[in-house]
Amino acid sequence: xxxxxxxxxxxxxxxxxxxxxxxxxxxxxxxxxxxxxxxxxxxxxxxxxxxxxxxxxxxxxxxxxxxxxxxxxxxxxxxxxxxxxxxxxxxxxxxxxxxxxxxxxxxxxxxxxxxxxxxxxxxxxxxxxxxxxxxxxxxxxxxxxxxxxxxxxxxxxxxxxxxxxxxxxxxxxxxxxxxxxxxxxxxxxxxxxxxxxxxxxxxxxxxxxxxxxxxxxxxxxxxxxxxxxxxxxxxxxxxxxxxxxxxxxxxxxxxxxxxxxxxxxxxxxxxxxxxxxxx
Amino acid sequence: xxxxxxxxxxxxxxxxxxxxxxxxxxxxxxxxxxxxxxxxxxxxxxxxxxxxxxxxxxxxxxxxxxxxxxxxxxxxxxxxxxxxxxxxxxxxxxxxxxxxxxxxxxxxxxxxxxxxxxxxxxxxxxxxxxxxxxxxxxxxxxxxxxxxxxxxxxxxxxxxxxxxxxxxxxxxxxxxxxxxxxxxxxxxxxxxxxxxxxxxxxxxxxxxxxxxxxxxxxxxxxxxxxxxxxxxxxxxxxxxxxxxxxxxxxxxxxxxxxxxxx
Numbered sequence: 118x119x120x121x122x123x124x125x126x127x128x129x130x131x132x133x134x135x136x137x138x139x140x141x142x143x144x145x146x147x148x149x150x151x152x153x154x155x156x157x158x159x160x161x162x163x164x165x166x167x168x169x170x171x172x173x174x175x176x177x178x179x180x181x182x183x184x185x186x187x188x189x190x191x192x193x194x195x196x197x198x199x200x201x202x203x204x205x206x207x208x209x210x211x212x213x214x215x216x217x218x219x220x221x222x223x224x225x226x227x228x229x230x231x232x233x234x235x236x237x238x239x240x241x242x243x244x245x246x247x248x249x250x251x252x253x254x255x256x257x258x259x260x261x262x263x264x265x266x267x268x269x270x271x272x273x274x275x276x277x278x279x280x281x282x283x284x285x286x287x288x289x290x291x292x293x294x295x296x297x298x299x300x301x302x303x304x305x306x307x308x309x310x311x312x313x314x315x316x317x318x319x320x321x322x323x324x325x326x327x328x329x330x331x332x333x334x335x336x337x338x339x340x341x342x343x344x345x346x347x348x349x350x351x352x353x354x355x356x357x358x359x360x361x362x363x364x365x366x367x368x369x370x371x372x373x374x375x376x377x378x379x380x381x382x383x384x385x386x387x388x389x390x391x392x393x394x395x396x
Numbered sequence: 397x398x399x400x401x402x403x404x405x406x407x408x409x410x411x412x413x414x415x416x417x418x419x420x421x422x423x424x425x426x427x428x429x430x431x432x433x434x435x436x437x438x439x440x441x442x443x444x445x446x447x448x449x450x451x452x453x454x455x456x457x458x459x460x461x462x463x464x465x466x467x468x469x470x471x472x473x474x475x476x477x478x479x480x481x482x483x484x485x486x487x488x489x490x491x492x493x494x495x496x497x498x499x500x501x502x503x504x505x506x507x508x509x510x511x512x513x514x515x516x517x518x519x520x521x522x523x524x525x526x527x528x529x530x531x532x533x534x535x536x537x538x539x540x541x542x543x544x545x546x547x548x549x550x551x552x553x554x555x556x557x558x559x560x561x562x563x564x565x566x567x568x569x570x571x572x573x574x575x576x577x578x579x580x581x582x583x584x585x586x587x588x589x590x591x592x593x594x595x596x597x598x599x600x601x602x603x604x605x606x607x608x609x610x611x612x613x614x615x616x617x618x619x620x621x622x623x624x625x626x627x628x629x630x631x632x633x634x635x636x637x638x639x640x641x642x643x644x645x646x647x648x649x650x651x652x653x654x655x656x657x658x
Contacts, residue, residue: 165607170611193613196610197613201608203604205604208607208608211556212551213551221618222612225619252407253403253407253558254555255558256403273612
């Protein structure tokens, strides 16, 4: 079942520059979908359509198979269902303390303060930030800020989490902590949409990949299919995952028998190498 | 960065866990006593007492505290000099011998009173600023029925001051790296560019923050989780101590009503 879908969505900026062109994007329930594209391809613009912040110039956005309507009441429900975690946590964390920031969404939903407090504690625990309730955001590290930003969305109990570049600007440990959180959410059945240009991470978590370039989806499918089309990937100013690139070089330059599809993760490459050594 | 250390101390000091309302009450009533005193004795007493509290109880490093006090001290001292030279009539107690300038008894007393009130009031303020995190002050403001729009603005400003400073400092370093401040002329030009750029950046950041808030169902009013501590948790003992302290100060004010230093 598609929980999030765009049908031929096009969007022009107020000055007339086209930003999105006939975008068809689907996310099925419980899947992790990656939206891969270079800088300025329209990833963030597309995301802002998912919860009705931007309205498509033409086309339709569907959440749980109902087209988005843009009246006040409906839009509140959509924003509760589709939670967006912004790229720069400083844009998102505005409240003077961590707890107050996480409480912001649930309070806006009109929940009872007791329930809000429960949700704040619960979501901070899920991202491993319990004990930081009273800290101001400017005393946190980048990774911690990002986790608080995720907690702020989790506290609204969304059905779909949309994350704009969740690992950009983080150190390796910070990035892997974020991926762990996402992994757990995925196991609990959350639908997750991630935009990124970190191609090495995509095959690790995504079951479906979209490649967007100049406001247009140019390729979609499983990571195997998408990264199998090396030419499209490179034309979109992206690259293969390092592992796949290594395999490509080994095949083309050193005539080793590593055929397409190239392994995309360390695990796959290891299996393939071991198998080759045995032969 | 000065602002940052101030904020750090407010978040971790020896008096951090004391009831916020009590601290606010204490600082403000002491400040009021300092202001109604007509002799410099009580305000000066308050200055020393508050400083002792800040340094020994709240454990703020004295070096930092003195730096913090330096600005109001210089300001108060200059006022004192001007007051004693240009205000008041009556007996001259010191003739400077130039331009007919002289310190009058009246002026000297007035200047000293002003100086002591500045210091007394400011140390009370310092107590507020150094022992209470801004965030907790906001919830106290709500208790005092300050209009919500004011507290909302204060909350947002507090949060974004640090981002603004960061942004400004980063740009400043970037300009310095490319020798933007190597001469007076260049400094003025670079400063101007920094200012206008900061303005634009602030605008963009504000817009982005608004988008993020809208994504979380923002509808124009900031609701906060209100959980101000109950007044009961102050405890009878501390309350009694507080009341008797202020009473003693008031008695001192009464006793020194007509006391003049000169």
